[in-house]
Amino acid sequence: MPLCQIRGLTHYFGGLRAVYDFNLDLEEGELIGLIGPNGAGKTTVFNLVCGVYRPTEGEIRFNGTDIVGLRPHQITALGIARTFQNIRLWGQRTVLDNIRIAQYARVRYGLLDAFFHTPRYWAEEKEILHRSLELLDLLDLKAYAYEQAQNLPYGLQRRVEIARALATQPRLLLLDEPAAGMNPAEIEDLLDLIHWIRDQFHLTIWVIEHQMRLIMSICERIKVLDFGETIAEGTPAEIQANPRVIQAYLGEEVA
Amino acid sequence: MLRKHSRALIIALLFLIVVIPSWGGIYDDYIQLILFYIGINVIMATSLNLINGYMGEFSCGHAGFMAVGAYVTSVITVILFAGHPNLGPARLSPQWSVFVFPIALVAGGIAAAVAGLLVAIPSFRTRGDYLAIITLAVNYIVKSAIENMEIIGGPRGFVGMGKVVNGMQQVLNIPWVLIWTFIGALVTIFLIRNFVSSTRGKSVIAIREDEIAAELMSVDTRRTKVVAFMLSSGLAGIAGGLFAHGPGGYINPGTFTILKSTEAMVMVYMGGMGSITGSIMSAIIFTILLELLRPLKVFKWVVIPLLLILLMLFRPEGLMGNRELTDIFPRLRALFPPSDVGLPPQESREVLEYAPVSD
Numbered sequence: 132m133p134l135c136q137i138r139g140l141t142h143y144f145g146g147l148r149a150v151y152d153f154n155l156d157l158e159e160g161e162l163i164g165l166i167g168p169n170g171a172g173k174t175t176v177f178n179l180v181c182g183v184y185r186p187t188e189g190e191i192r193f194n195g196t197d198i199v200g201l202r203p204h205q206i207t208a209l210g211i212a213r214t215f216q217n218i219r220l221w222g223q224r225t226v227l228d229n230i231r232i233a234q235y236a237r238v239r240y241g242l243l244d245a246f247f248h249t250p251r252y253w254a255e256e257k258e259i260l261h262r263s264l265e266l267l268d269l270l271d272l273k274a275y276a277y278e279q280a281q282n283l284p285y286g287l288q289r290r291v292e293i294a295r296a297l298a299t300q301p302r303l304l305l306l307d308e309p310a311a312g313m314n315p316a317e318i319e320d321l322l323d324l325i326h327w328i329r330d331q332f333h334l335t336i337w338v339i340e341h342q343m344r345l346i347m348s349i350c351e352r353i354k355v356l357d358f359g360e361t362i363a364e365g366t367p368a369e370i371q372a373n374p375r376v377i378q379a380y381l382g383e384e385v386a
Numbered sequence: 387m388l389r390k391h392s393r394a395l396i397i398a399l400l401f402l403i404v405v406i407p408s409w410g411g412i413y414d415d416y417i418q419l420i421l422f423y424i425g426i427n428v429i430m431a432t433s434l435n436l437i438n439g440y441m442g443e444f445s446c447g448h449a450g451f452m453a454v455g456a457y458v459t460s461v462i463t464v465i466l467f468a469g470h471p472n473l474g475p476a477r478l479s480p481q482w483s484v485f486v487f488p489i490a491l492v493a494g495g496i497a498a499a500v501a502g503l504l505v506a507i508p509s510f511r512t513r514g515d516y517l518a519i520i521t522l523a524v525n526y527i528v529k530s531a532i533e534n535m536e537i538i539g540g541p542r543g544f545v546g547m548g549k550v551v552n553g554m555q556q557v558l559n560i561p562w563v564l565i566w567t568f569i570g571a572l573v574t575i576f577l578i579r580n581f582v583s584s585t586r587g588k589s590v591i592a593i594r595e596d597e598i599a600a601e602l603m604s605v606d607t608r609r610t611k612v613v614a615f616m617l618s619s620g621l622a623g624i625a626g627g628l629f630a631h632g633p634g635g636y637i638n639p640g641t642f643t644i645l646k647s648t649e650a651m652v653m654v655y656m657g658g659m660g661s662i663t664g665s666i667m668s669a670i671i672f673t674i675l676l677e678l679l680r681p682l683k684v685f686k687w688v689v690i691p692l693l694l695i696l697l698m699l700f701r702p703e704g705l706m707g708n709r710e711l712t713d714i715f716p717r718l719r720a721l722f723p724p725s726d727v728g729l730p731p732q733e734s735r736e737v738l739e740y741a742p743v744s745d
C-alpha cells in the first residue's frame with residue numbers, strides 16, 4: 132500500500148479553480164518532484180496535504196488514515212512535515228529552540244509539570260535537548276545552536292528549516308522550493324543533503340522546485356501542473372521530452 | 387550553594403524588606419499601601435506580558451479579568467465572614483477567614499480564567515487589531531454586567547472586605563493581605579517563568595513569531611492559546627481578589643475600566659515585551675512614579691503619558707527589550723537555578739556534558 136494516496140483532489144478559492152483532480156500515490160522511500168509554471172497550484176497542493184486548507188473535494192490518505200479535515204498539527208504529528216517557500220523560522224528564537232519547539236507533539240508531560248518543573252519535566256526536557264543537539268550535529272548545525280535563527284545566512288536558514296521539519300519525525304517530507312535563492316554551489320550541497328536525508332531518516336520526499344537541474348537530477352518521478360491540472364507525469368527524461376510541458380513553460384511556437 | 391537555596395533566599399529577603407517592617411510598624415500605612423500596589427501591579431504586568439509580550443497578541447482588557455476575580459473572591463469572603471445587606475449575615479466566625487482567604491483567591495482566579503475563554507476562543511480565528519477589539523469588548527461586558535447586578539451593589543460598589551481582613555488580624559496581627567500579595571506575585575513570576583521556558587510553553591513564542599509555521603510544526607496552537615489566555619486572566623483574577631481586600635475594603639466597577647487595563651499595558655511595554663524581569667521592574671517604577679508625581683495633581687496624567695511618549699521614542703523596546711536581567715548580567719545566573727535545560731554551554735553544565743560545541 133502506498134504511504135500517501137491522493138485521489139481527485141480539487142480546490143477552489145472562491146470562483147478560482149486552484150487545483151483540479153489531482154491524483155498521486157507516494158510509495159515509501161520515493162523521491163518525487165512537483166513542477167509547473169508560477170501560479171500552477173503547486174504550493175496549494177502542499178497546503179491541502181498539510182491541512183492548511185480543507186480541499187473542496189477529494190481524498191488524502193496517509194498511512195491508511197484519512198487526513199482530510201484534520202488540523203495541521205495533527206497531520207504533522209501523524210508524520211508529514213514541510214518546509215516553506217519563503218523561510219518561516221521563528222527568527223528571534225535560537226536555532227536550538229526552533230528544533231525543540233518542533234517536537235511539541237512528542238511532549239508527554241502535562242501542563243502542571245510545565246508550571247511546576249517537576250522531575251518528570253526535567254527528565255523529558257533533557258531528552259528533547261539531547262535529541263535536538265543530536266539532530267543539529269547530524270546536519271552540521273551544532274555550531275549555530277545558540278544563534279538567533281534570523282541572524283544566520285540564507286543558505287543556513289534553509290538548512291535549519293529542514294532540520295526543524297525533521298525534528299517532528301516525519302515519514303513524508305515536503306520541500307517547497309528548497310533551492311529558491313541559492314547559488315549553484317549551495318544547490319550542489321542541497322542535492323547531497325536531500326539524498327543523504329532520505330537515506331539517513333528513511334523518508335519519502337516530495338519536492339516543489341523551479342531549479343530544473345535539481346529536480347531532474349534527484350527525482351525518480353515528476354508530476355507537472357499547469358493551471359491546477361496535471362499535464363504530465365513520468366521520469367525526468369520523459370518530462371523533458373514532453374511537448375505539453377515545453378508548451379506550458381515556454382509557450383506555443385508561433386507558426 | 388547560592389543557586390540551590392536562591393528561592394528560599396528571595397522569599398526571606400522579601401520578608402525582611404517588606405513584611406517584617408510593615409508588621410513592626412517601621413513602615414507607616416502609606417508605605418504599606420505603595421508596597422501593596424507594587425505587588426498587585428507586578429502580578430498584573432507579568433501576567434499580561436504572557437499575552438502581549440510572549441504571545442504577541444494585543445490584549446487590552448486585562449482589568450476585566452481583574453474585576454471578575456475581585457468580585458468572586460470578595461463575594462465569597464463577605465458571604466462567609468462579613469455579611470452584606472443583600473447577601474445575608476455572616477455564616478462563619480471571621481477568624482476562619484485566615485484559612486479561607488487563599489482558597490477564595492484561587493476561586494476568584496479560576497472564575498477569571500473561565501472568563502478568559504471569552505477571549506481565547508475568538509483568538510482561534512482572529513488576530514491583531516480584531517482580537518484587541520474583542521478584548522476591549524470583554525472588558526466592557528464584565529464592567530457592565532457588574533454594574534447591572536444589584537445584588538452585589540451594582541455601580542455603587544461592594545463593601546465588607548474590611549471586616550474579613552479584620553477577622554484575619556484578630557487571629558494574628560500581621561499584614562495578611564500584603565503577605566498574600568507578595569506570595570501571589572512570587573507565584574505569578576514562578577508560573578510564568580516556568581511555563582515560557584518549557585517546550586510546551588515556548589510554543590506561545592512560536593505563535594508570536596509565526597503562527598502558521600507553529601501549527602505546521604506540530605504545535606497545537608488552539609490549546610496553547612487557551613492555556614495562555616486562561617493562565618494570564620486567572621492570575622489577573624487573583625490580583626483582583628487581593629486588590630479588593632486592600633485598605634478600604636471597597637470595590638466598584640468603575641475601578642476596572644479600560645484605564646486600569648491601560649495601566650497594565652503601560653507597565654508591560656515600559657518593561658519590555660517578553661521580559662519578566664522587565665515587567666517586575668516597570669511595575670515597581672511605575673507605581674512609585676505615580677506616587678512621586680502625586681503633588682502635581684491632575685498634571686500627573688500629563689507628565690506620565692509624556693514620559694511614555696519619550697520612552698517609546700528613544701527606547702521603543704522598553705527597559706529590557708526581549709531580554710531578562712540574567713541576559714544582561716550573566717553572573718546573576720549563579721543566583722538562580724536555570725529554568726531551561728538548553729542554555730548556552732558556558733552557563734549550563736548539562737550541555738557541556740553532552741559534547742562541546744566544536745569549531
